[in-house]
Amino acid sequence: MNYKVILILTLPLALLFMFCETNLEPDDDTDDADSIAPAIPTGLALDEDASVEGVIKISWSANTESDLRKYHIYRATGADSLPLYTLIHETVLTSYADSNMEYFTEYFYRISAVDKNNNESELSTALLATTVNINPPGIPQNFTVYAYNLPGEGPSVELHWTANPEADLSHYNVYRHTSAQLTIDSSYFVARTTNNLYVDTSVEVGVKYYYRITAVDKGNWSSNPVNAKADTPLPQPSLLFPKHMSTTATRSPGYSWERVEGAARYELIIQTSLQSGEVHRIEVAQPTDGTSVSKNTGVPTLNPNTKYYWLVAVFSSDNSSANTYSDSTWVFWTPSQ
Incomplete structure:
Protein backbone atom coordinates (compact mmCIF):
# COMPACT_ATOMS: atom_id res chain seq x y z
CA MET A 1 0.00 0.00 0.00
CA ASN A 2 2.92 2.35 0.80
CA TYR A 3 4.42 1.69 -2.60
CA LYS A 4 1.25 2.95 -4.25
CA VAL A 5 1.42 6.21 -2.33
CA ILE A 6 5.01 6.80 -3.34
CA LEU A 7 4.18 6.11 -6.99
CA ILE A 8 1.22 8.50 -6.93
CA LEU A 9 3.33 11.27 -5.37
CA THR A 10 6.34 10.87 -7.64
CA LEU A 11 4.36 10.90 -10.90
CA PRO A 12 3.26 14.58 -10.63
CA LEU A 13 6.78 15.56 -9.60
CA ALA A 14 8.20 13.89 -12.70
CA LEU A 15 5.70 15.68 -14.92
CA LEU A 16 6.50 19.00 -13.26
CA PHE A 17 10.20 18.40 -13.77
CA MET A 18 9.67 17.59 -17.45
CA PHE A 19 7.54 20.74 -17.92
CA CYS A 20 10.20 22.91 -16.28
CA GLU A 21 12.94 21.34 -18.38
CA THR A 22 10.92 21.98 -21.55
CA ASN A 23 10.45 25.65 -20.74
CA LEU A 24 14.15 26.10 -20.06
CA GLU A 25 14.86 25.57 -23.74
CA PRO A 26 15.42 28.82 -25.77
CA ASP A 27 12.48 29.92 -27.94
CA ASP A 28 14.64 30.79 -30.92
CA ASP A 29 17.90 29.80 -32.49
CA THR A 30 19.90 32.83 -31.39
CA ASP A 31 23.18 32.40 -29.62
CA ASP A 32 23.86 35.08 -27.03
CA ALA A 33 27.55 34.21 -27.09
CA ASP A 34 27.80 34.82 -30.86
CA SER A 35 29.29 38.25 -31.61
CA ILE A 36 31.01 37.34 -34.85
CA ALA A 37 29.55 39.14 -37.88
CA PRO A 38 29.08 37.39 -41.22
CA ALA A 39 31.59 37.85 -43.98
CA ILE A 40 31.28 40.94 -46.20
CA PRO A 41 29.11 40.05 -49.22
CA THR A 42 30.95 39.79 -52.51
CA GLY A 43 30.09 39.77 -56.19
CA LEU A 44 27.89 42.89 -56.13
CA ALA A 45 27.03 43.55 -59.78
CA LEU A 46 24.61 45.44 -62.01
CA ASP A 47 22.13 43.56 -64.19
CA GLU A 48 22.40 45.86 -67.22
CA ASP A 49 19.65 44.16 -69.21
CA ALA A 50 17.15 44.68 -66.40
CA SER A 51 18.33 48.18 -65.41
CA VAL A 52 16.11 50.08 -67.81
CA GLU A 53 12.98 52.25 -67.77
CA GLY A 54 13.51 53.66 -64.29
CA VAL A 55 14.61 50.36 -62.69
CA ILE A 56 18.06 49.41 -61.35
CA LYS A 57 18.61 45.72 -60.63
CA ILE A 58 21.59 44.48 -58.62
CA SER A 59 22.71 41.02 -57.49
CA TRP A 60 25.47 39.48 -55.37
CA SER A 61 26.91 36.14 -54.28
CA ALA A 62 25.24 34.30 -51.42
CA ASN A 63 27.00 34.15 -48.05
CA THR A 64 27.73 30.66 -46.72
CA GLU A 65 27.17 31.18 -42.96
CA SER A 66 24.67 28.74 -41.48
CA ASP A 67 23.20 31.43 -39.22
CA LEU A 68 22.73 34.04 -41.95
CA ARG A 69 19.38 35.87 -41.65
CA LYS A 70 19.23 38.62 -44.30
CA TYR A 71 21.02 41.30 -46.28
CA HIS A 72 20.83 45.07 -45.88
CA ILE A 73 20.91 47.23 -49.01
CA TYR A 74 22.24 50.78 -48.77
CA ARG A 75 22.10 53.48 -51.43
CA ALA A 76 23.73 56.87 -51.98
CA THR A 77 22.91 59.38 -54.70
CA GLY A 78 25.45 61.39 -56.62
CA ALA A 79 28.62 60.33 -54.78
CA ASP A 80 30.20 57.30 -53.09
CA SER A 81 30.41 58.93 -49.65
CA LEU A 82 29.60 56.81 -46.59
CA PRO A 83 27.58 59.55 -44.82
CA LEU A 84 25.26 59.66 -47.86
CA TYR A 85 24.29 55.99 -47.67
CA THR A 86 20.88 55.11 -46.25
CA LEU A 87 19.30 51.71 -45.65
CA ILE A 88 16.62 51.25 -48.33
CA HIS A 89 15.73 47.57 -48.17
CA GLU A 90 16.15 44.24 -46.36
CA THR A 91 15.96 40.91 -48.16
CA VAL A 92 16.75 37.21 -47.86
CA LEU A 93 17.34 37.05 -51.61
CA THR A 94 20.56 37.77 -53.48
CA SER A 95 19.08 40.33 -55.87
CA TYR A 96 17.08 43.55 -55.66
CA ALA A 97 15.23 45.75 -58.17
CA ASP A 98 15.16 49.45 -57.23
CA SER A 99 12.29 51.24 -58.99
CA ASN A 100 11.21 54.81 -59.77
CA MET A 101 14.79 55.89 -60.35
CA GLU A 102 15.73 59.07 -62.15
CA TYR A 103 17.55 59.12 -65.48
CA PHE A 104 20.89 60.95 -65.80
CA THR A 105 21.57 60.26 -62.11
CA GLU A 106 24.36 58.17 -60.59
CA TYR A 107 23.41 55.83 -57.75
CA PHE A 108 25.85 53.93 -55.52
CA TYR A 109 24.99 50.69 -53.73
CA ARG A 110 26.64 48.80 -50.88
CA ILE A 111 25.27 45.75 -49.05
CA SER A 112 25.91 43.99 -45.75
CA ALA A 113 25.08 40.57 -44.33
CA VAL A 114 23.19 40.14 -41.03
CA ASP A 115 23.06 36.93 -38.96
CA LYS A 116 20.41 35.63 -36.57
CA ASN A 117 21.99 37.51 -33.67
CA ASN A 118 21.82 40.77 -35.65
CA ASN A 119 25.55 40.86 -36.10
CA GLU A 120 26.10 42.91 -39.23
CA SER A 121 29.08 42.72 -41.54
CA GLU A 122 30.99 45.67 -42.85
CA LEU A 123 29.64 47.21 -46.05
CA SER A 124 30.62 45.71 -49.37
CA THR A 125 32.56 47.56 -52.01
CA ALA A 126 30.48 50.19 -53.81
CA LEU A 127 28.65 49.61 -57.09
CA LEU A 128 27.93 52.52 -59.42
CA ALA A 129 24.62 52.10 -61.28
CA THR A 130 22.32 54.05 -63.58
CA THR A 131 19.07 53.26 -65.34
CA VAL A 132 18.75 53.58 -69.10
CA ASN A 133 15.78 54.94 -71.04
CA ILE A 134 15.16 52.65 -74.01
CA ASN A 135 11.49 53.14 -74.90
CA PRO A 136 9.22 56.20 -75.21
CA PRO A 137 5.81 56.06 -73.53
CA GLY A 138 2.86 54.61 -75.38
CA ILE A 139 0.27 56.85 -77.01
CA PRO A 140 -2.38 57.83 -74.43
CA GLN A 141 -5.61 55.88 -74.93
CA ASN A 142 -9.35 56.70 -74.80
CA PHE A 143 -8.82 60.39 -75.45
CA THR A 144 -12.00 62.51 -75.29
CA VAL A 145 -12.63 66.23 -75.77
CA TYR A 146 -15.91 67.67 -74.45
CA ALA A 147 -16.86 71.35 -74.38
CA TYR A 148 -19.30 73.03 -71.98
CA ASN A 149 -21.03 76.37 -71.58
CA LEU A 150 -23.26 75.69 -68.60
CA PRO A 151 -25.49 78.47 -67.21
CA GLY A 152 -23.77 80.35 -64.42
CA GLU A 153 -20.33 79.03 -65.41
CA GLY A 154 -17.79 80.18 -67.94
CA PRO A 155 -17.08 78.17 -71.10
CA SER A 156 -14.60 75.32 -70.79
CA VAL A 157 -13.27 72.25 -72.59
CA GLU A 158 -12.52 69.05 -70.66
CA LEU A 159 -9.93 66.54 -71.85
CA HIS A 160 -9.88 63.00 -70.45
CA TRP A 161 -7.73 59.95 -71.21
CA THR A 162 -6.61 56.70 -69.59
CA ALA A 163 -3.48 57.10 -67.48
CA ASN A 164 -0.35 55.59 -69.04
CA PRO A 165 1.01 52.48 -67.24
CA GLU A 166 4.75 53.23 -67.62
CA ALA A 167 6.65 53.33 -64.31
CA ASP A 168 8.93 56.11 -65.62
CA LEU A 169 6.12 58.38 -66.80
CA SER A 170 6.70 62.05 -65.97
CA HIS A 171 3.80 64.08 -67.39
CA TYR A 172 1.57 64.86 -70.37
CA ASN A 173 1.81 67.80 -72.78
CA VAL A 174 -1.39 69.39 -74.09
CA TYR A 175 -1.57 71.17 -77.46
CA ARG A 176 -4.45 73.27 -78.83
CA HIS A 177 -5.33 74.99 -82.08
CA THR A 178 -8.41 76.27 -83.89
CA SER A 179 -7.47 74.32 -87.03
CA ALA A 180 -7.60 70.60 -87.66
CA GLN A 181 -4.00 70.85 -88.91
CA LEU A 182 -2.68 70.83 -85.36
CA THR A 183 1.04 70.14 -85.23
CA ILE A 184 3.01 69.31 -82.10
CA ASP A 185 5.30 72.26 -81.52
CA SER A 186 5.83 74.91 -78.88
CA SER A 187 3.57 77.47 -80.58
CA TYR A 188 0.49 75.32 -79.83
CA PHE A 189 1.56 74.09 -76.38
CA VAL A 190 -0.96 75.11 -73.68
CA ALA A 191 -0.30 72.98 -70.60
CA ARG A 192 1.75 70.33 -68.83
CA THR A 193 -0.09 68.06 -66.40
CA THR A 194 0.61 64.94 -64.35
CA ASN A 195 -3.10 64.06 -64.28
CA ASN A 196 -5.11 62.25 -66.95
CA LEU A 197 -7.53 65.18 -66.98
CA TYR A 198 -7.15 68.75 -68.20
CA VAL A 199 -9.76 71.52 -68.12
CA ASP A 200 -9.16 74.43 -70.49
CA THR A 201 -10.96 77.58 -69.35
CA SER A 202 -9.18 79.97 -71.74
CA VAL A 203 -11.77 79.40 -74.45
CA GLU A 204 -14.57 81.36 -76.09
CA VAL A 205 -18.17 80.46 -76.84
CA GLY A 206 -18.75 79.47 -80.46
CA VAL A 207 -15.09 78.67 -81.24
CA LYS A 208 -14.13 75.12 -82.20
CA TYR A 209 -10.94 73.95 -80.50
CA TYR A 210 -8.75 71.01 -81.57
CA TYR A 211 -6.56 69.19 -79.04
CA ARG A 212 -3.76 66.64 -79.04
CA ILE A 213 -1.70 65.26 -76.16
CA THR A 214 1.58 63.38 -75.74
CA ALA A 215 2.97 61.36 -72.83
CA VAL A 216 6.51 62.23 -71.66
CA ASP A 217 8.75 60.02 -69.51
CA LYS A 218 11.44 60.97 -66.99
CA GLY A 219 14.07 60.70 -69.71
CA ASN A 220 12.18 63.39 -71.66
CA TRP A 221 11.18 60.92 -74.36
CA SER A 222 7.77 61.72 -75.80
CA SER A 223 5.11 59.43 -77.19
CA ASN A 224 3.51 59.96 -80.55
CA PRO A 225 0.57 62.33 -80.24
CA VAL A 226 -3.04 61.20 -80.11
CA ASN A 227 -5.21 61.97 -83.10
CA ALA A 228 -6.71 65.44 -82.86
CA LYS A 229 -10.21 65.75 -81.41
CA ALA A 230 -12.34 68.87 -81.21
CA ASP A 231 -15.43 70.38 -79.61
CA THR A 232 -17.08 73.80 -79.30
CA PRO A 233 -18.52 75.56 -76.24
CA LEU A 234 -21.96 76.27 -77.69
CA PRO A 235 -24.12 79.36 -77.09
CA GLN A 236 -27.28 78.97 -75.04
CA PRO A 237 -30.37 78.70 -77.27
CA SER A 238 -33.25 81.17 -76.98
Missing part, protein backbone atom coordinates in the same frame (compact mmCIF):
# COMPACT_ATOMS: atom_id res chain seq x y z
CA LEU A 239 -36.67 79.62 -76.40
CA LEU A 240 -39.37 80.73 -78.88
CA PHE A 241 -42.63 78.88 -78.15
CA PRO A 242 -44.49 78.42 -75.83
CA LYS A 243 -43.71 81.95 -74.77
CA HIS A 244 -42.70 82.69 -71.22
CA MET A 245 -45.64 83.24 -68.83
CA SER A 246 -48.20 82.35 -71.53
CA THR A 247 -51.15 79.95 -71.62
CA THR A 248 -51.09 77.51 -74.50
CA ALA A 249 -54.10 76.97 -76.77
CA THR A 250 -53.91 73.21 -76.36
CA ARG A 251 -52.70 70.67 -73.81
CA SER A 252 -50.37 69.25 -76.48
CA PRO A 253 -48.50 72.36 -77.56
CA GLY A 254 -45.68 72.45 -80.07
CA TYR A 255 -42.24 73.71 -79.04
CA SER A 256 -39.61 75.71 -80.87
CA TRP A 257 -36.26 77.25 -80.03
CA GLU A 258 -33.26 78.83 -81.66
CA ARG A 259 -31.10 76.48 -83.74
CA VAL A 260 -27.53 76.30 -82.39
CA GLU A 261 -24.83 75.94 -85.02
CA GLY A 262 -22.51 73.06 -84.13
CA ALA A 263 -25.07 71.15 -82.05
CA ALA A 264 -25.42 67.41 -82.65
CA ARG A 265 -28.85 66.98 -81.02
CA TYR A 266 -31.22 68.43 -78.43
CA GLU A 267 -33.36 67.24 -75.55
CA LEU A 268 -36.67 68.96 -74.79
CA ILE A 269 -37.31 68.82 -71.04
CA ILE A 270 -40.70 69.50 -69.42
CA GLN A 271 -41.08 69.57 -65.63
CA THR A 272 -43.48 70.76 -62.95
CA SER A 273 -41.00 72.80 -60.88
CA LEU A 274 -37.86 74.82 -61.45
CA GLN A 275 -35.44 72.23 -60.11
CA SER A 276 -37.29 68.89 -60.34
CA GLY A 277 -40.51 67.18 -61.27
CA GLU A 278 -39.44 66.11 -64.77
CA VAL A 279 -42.38 64.62 -66.63
CA HIS A 280 -41.08 64.40 -70.18
CA ARG A 281 -37.68 64.34 -71.93
CA ILE A 282 -37.77 64.13 -75.73
CA GLU A 283 -34.73 63.82 -78.02
CA VAL A 284 -34.76 66.08 -81.08
CA ALA A 285 -32.36 65.85 -84.02
CA GLN A 286 -30.42 68.81 -85.30
CA PRO A 287 -31.99 70.11 -88.55
CA THR A 288 -29.60 70.51 -91.45
CA ASP A 289 -30.39 74.19 -91.91
CA GLY A 290 -32.67 77.00 -90.76
CA THR A 291 -32.61 79.29 -87.76
CA SER A 292 -34.96 77.41 -85.45
CA VAL A 293 -35.79 73.92 -84.26
CA SER A 294 -39.38 72.72 -83.84
CA LYS A 295 -41.03 69.78 -82.14
CA ASN A 296 -44.71 69.68 -83.04
CA THR A 297 -45.43 65.96 -83.43
CA GLY A 298 -45.13 63.22 -80.85
CA VAL A 299 -45.41 65.74 -78.04
CA PRO A 300 -47.13 64.66 -74.81
CA THR A 301 -50.58 65.66 -73.67
CA LEU A 302 -50.22 67.59 -70.43
CA ASN A 303 -52.53 67.96 -67.45
CA PRO A 304 -55.14 70.71 -67.67
CA ASN A 305 -54.73 74.06 -65.94
CA THR A 306 -51.17 73.25 -64.83
CA LYS A 307 -47.98 75.31 -64.64
CA TYR A 308 -45.00 73.77 -66.46
CA TYR A 309 -41.35 74.71 -66.76
CA TRP A 310 -39.53 73.86 -69.98
CA LEU A 311 -35.96 74.06 -71.21
CA VAL A 312 -33.73 72.67 -73.94
CA ALA A 313 -30.43 70.78 -73.44
CA VAL A 314 -27.92 71.08 -76.27
CA PHE A 315 -25.43 68.30 -77.03
CA SER A 316 -22.26 68.34 -79.10
CA SER A 317 -20.13 65.47 -80.43
CA ASP A 318 -20.74 62.11 -78.72
CA ASN A 319 -20.89 63.49 -75.19
CA SER A 320 -23.70 62.03 -73.06
CA SER A 321 -23.71 65.21 -70.95
CA ALA A 322 -25.19 68.45 -72.27
CA ASN A 323 -22.87 71.08 -73.66
CA THR A 324 -25.25 73.87 -72.64
CA TYR A 325 -28.86 74.59 -71.64
CA SER A 326 -31.42 77.24 -72.41
CA ASP A 327 -32.88 79.49 -69.72
CA SER A 328 -34.52 77.13 -67.21
CA THR A 329 -36.99 79.65 -65.77
CA TRP A 330 -39.42 79.71 -68.70
CA VAL A 331 -42.94 78.70 -67.68
CA PHE A 332 -46.34 78.26 -69.34
CA TRP A 333 -49.81 77.14 -68.31
CA THR A 334 -52.03 74.63 -70.02
CA PRO A 335 -55.71 75.44 -70.66
CA SER A 336 -58.44 73.97 -68.49
CA GLN A 337 -59.80 71.83 -71.35
